[in-house]
Amino acid sequence: MVTNVQWIIEEEVPQNYAYLQAVFKGEKGKVYVLLVEKKEGYTFLVGLGKRQEITPETFRVCGGEIAKQAQALQVKTLGFCYCEIGHVTIEDQIGALVEGLELGQYRFENYKSDQKEVVPITYTIDGIPNEDKGAYIIKEAKNKAEGICFARDLINEPANKLYPEVLAQKVLDISEKYGLEVKVFDEHEIEELGMHAMLAVGNGSIHRPRLIVIKHLKGDDEPIYGIVGKGLTCDTGGYSLKSSDSMYYNKSDMSGAANAIGIMLALAKNNIKKNVIAVIPTCENVISDRSYKIGDVLTTKLGKTVEVLNTDAEGRLVLADALTYIVKEEKVDCIIDMATLTGVAGTTFGNIYTPIISNNDQLYANFMEAAKCTEELFWKLPTHEIYRSWINSDVADLKNTGGAGTITAAMFLQEFVEDKPWLHMDIAATACTNPPLYSYGYKGGTGIGIRTIYHLIKGFKCAE
Numbered sequence: 001m002v003t004n005v006q007w008i009i010e011e012e013v014p015q016n017y018a019y020l021q022a023v024f025k026g027e028k029g030k031v032y033v034l035l036v037e038k039k040e041g042y043t044f045l046v047g048l049g050k051r052q053e054i055t056p057e058t059f060r061v062c063g064g065e066i067a068k069q070a071q072a073l074q075v076k077t078l079g080f081c082y083c084e085i086g087h088v089t090i091e092d093q094i095g096a097l098v099e100g101l102e103l104g105q106y107r108f109e110n111y112k113s114d115q116k117e118v119v120p121i122t123y124t125i126d127g128i129p130n131e132d133k134g135a136y137i138i139k140e141a142k143n144k145a146e147g148i149c150f151a152r153d154l155i156n157e158p159a160n161k162l163y164p165e166v167l168a169q170k171v172l173d174i175s176e177k178y179g180l181e182v183k184v185f186d187e188h189e190i191e192e193l194g195m196h197a198m199l200a201v202g203n204g205s206i207h208r209p210r211l212i213v214i215k216h217l218k219g220d221d222e223p224i225y226g227i228v229g230k231g232l233t234c235d236t237g238g239y240s241l242k243s244s245d246s247m248y249y250n251k252s253d254m255s256g257a258a259n260a261i262g263i264m265l266a267l268a269k270n271n272i273k274k275n276v277i278a279v280i281p282t283c284e285n286v287i288s289d290r291s292y293k294i295g296d297v298l299t300t301k302l303g304k305t306v307e308v309l310n311t312d313a314e315g316r317l318v319l320a321d322a323l324t325y326i327v328k329e330e331k332v333d334c335i336i337d338m339a340t341l342t343g344v345a346g347t348t349f350g351n352i353y354t355p356i357i358s359n360n361d362q363l364y365a366n367f368m369e370a371a372k373c374t375e376e377l378f379w380k381l382p383t384h385e386i387y388r389s390w391i392n393s394d395v396a397d398l399k400n401t402g403g404a405g406t407i408t409a410a411m412f413l414q415e416f417v418e419d420k421p422w423l424h425m426d427i428a429a430t431a432c433t434n435p436p437l438y439s440y441g442y443k444g445g446t447g448i449g450i451r452t453i454y455h456l457i458k459g460f461k462c463a464e
């Protein structure tokens, strides 16, 4: 039985639903379930809010609400109509709706004993003027959502189940399926590459580090985008031990890596004709007799030395070597990195906005243009040479701490990108949220940034 979905615009509620006024006025994202005759099944009235305020995100939010409602009522099949809005294009409307419907169905129940079988909701969207184009948009949005759900799964896996070797294997498994080129470096090869800062961070663990390189080179001689994702499968802080409470999120310290993998998956599944290389340094930051210590001086792959003043500021050490790797060995044309780098990112913005740091106005402008379409929220922080002086060390070239946490952490990374256009996202507060912020979210991994970076790569030029 098909459950029909009827879009309702707040100031245009049809006369026959006027009687619902006390409970449903067409408010944005609100779903009202009508059951007229049992044999005819339900009708969902779904509010879009005020016409002028409708954006693609409205449909994403509605899609998420509809998915949750359908799951609760065990509705299996939905029937939609394309809704003529005027200022929202068909592509944007359908794409966002499908993303909301797919993402809204996401669950993470791998470790529940009484697993209920979940059948995906099927749906049709009528009234799309160009059917072929409509079918492509639906498929593309589904693939994107699949990339995001894959990333969410990786983030939500606990550290005892997902460690560097397992993460690498999961990437190898999907690469075969989707035609991505993957190379996994073990600790000996990482040593040969001279990535001593990364090795120091991972040295305390029985689960040895891996460097995962994923290539999607389908853009002929176009520039190559580089993506780097922080892949700490567990961050206890090491000798600068975190408190028990602040260790709750330690398993999600590989969200940057997960998101990078999600992007590559989405690009490959949609056969996007661009060149992208993702580099994922993955290791565990734990205490043992082999762990790196406070006061140690590390030599990075680039040759710069770093004094370790806090073993919990490990992300920048691992990323420093990964950035040098992607610049020197892969010769990409620009770099975007995603990292759960500093807890204070959330002190500033809560879990709403993701802070951005960039050394290139063009790349930043392109990124924000893409973010305007995807409606993910980012905000740029300043860099200033005085901040840079705050990471000077007394004994080495750099130290791994310094005031103005999110900024100095990013400026530490900037030391390793050389002259490449670079944009850094500190996703510490937005990669993993509980409770979720959006109807199409779920407690745990979010996949923040995947949609925007996908959109940027697909549609915009690399920075000069």
Ligand code: BES
Residues within 6 Å of the ligand: 235, 237, 249, 253, 310, 312, 313, 314, 315, 340, 341, 342, 343, 344, 400, 401, 402, 405, 428, 429
């Ligand atoms: N992975 C953490 C940052 C983090 C904190 C992510 C909370 C998600 C939730 C990072 O490695 C870290 O511990 N950073 C330190 C840096 C400090 C020691 C300079 C921090 O934010 O406290």
Ligand code: ZN
Residues within 6 Å of the ligand: 235, 237, 311, 312, 313, 314, 315
């Ligand atoms: Zn840390």
Ligand code: ZN
Residues within 6 Å of the ligand: 232, 235, 253, 312, 314, 315, 340, 341
């Ligand atoms: Zn960390």
